[in-house]
Amino acid sequence: AQSVSQHNHHVILSEAASLELGCNYSYGGTVNLFWYVQYPGQHLQLLLKYFSGDPLVKGIKGFEAEFIKSKFSFNLRKPSVQWSDTAEYFCAVIFYNQGGKLIFGQGTELSVKP
């Protein structure tokens, strides 16, 4: 079965530090890629997505992600985090050969110290 892995379960940063969260997926042909965020007590929100075209995609709140096809990776980045970025981040992938199911990684909890 296809799978999605997030390398870090819990990341702790100080404000203004740079962020990179890793995401890798198993080989599966054509994919659509997503990052979702869940702030404490809130529901999942879409941060950004990649379907095709420029592999560097920009999302909301200054986040971006780069799709590297050869590495099956879709890492999330932000140059300078804020305390309000404290949340859980989920990478998710639609594998076209899986009929449109969205498969999630385990999630990465980000804590930003003020």
Place this chain on the structure above:
Amino acid sequence: DVKVTQSSRYLVKRTGEKVFLECVQDMDHENMFWYRQDPGLGLRLIYFSYDVKMKEKGDIPEGYSVSREKKERFSLILESASTNQTSMYLCASKLPLGSNTDTQYFGPGTRLTVL
């Protein structure tokens, strides 16, 4: 704005009870999904539905069933609740694969506790 609503935010049930979790979306989406979210495990797909009266098992369907009688409504049923089904349950919907957007929209979640 897409809206996915779930019938309850918090639910407490006893072992052995039959539990219904309801989800409604207002964007005429064909595809609907039920996930459970547990710490360290991310979101795991329980069941999904491509259209009315259609259902497919996800990764962890055991102990659950679903019903999709109308396009906008997708129900998750726990036939006989057990304590290991204590979890956060999330519903989602989206347009079919290959549409101009494959974005999945999520409801607020139902936190179910089985005593």
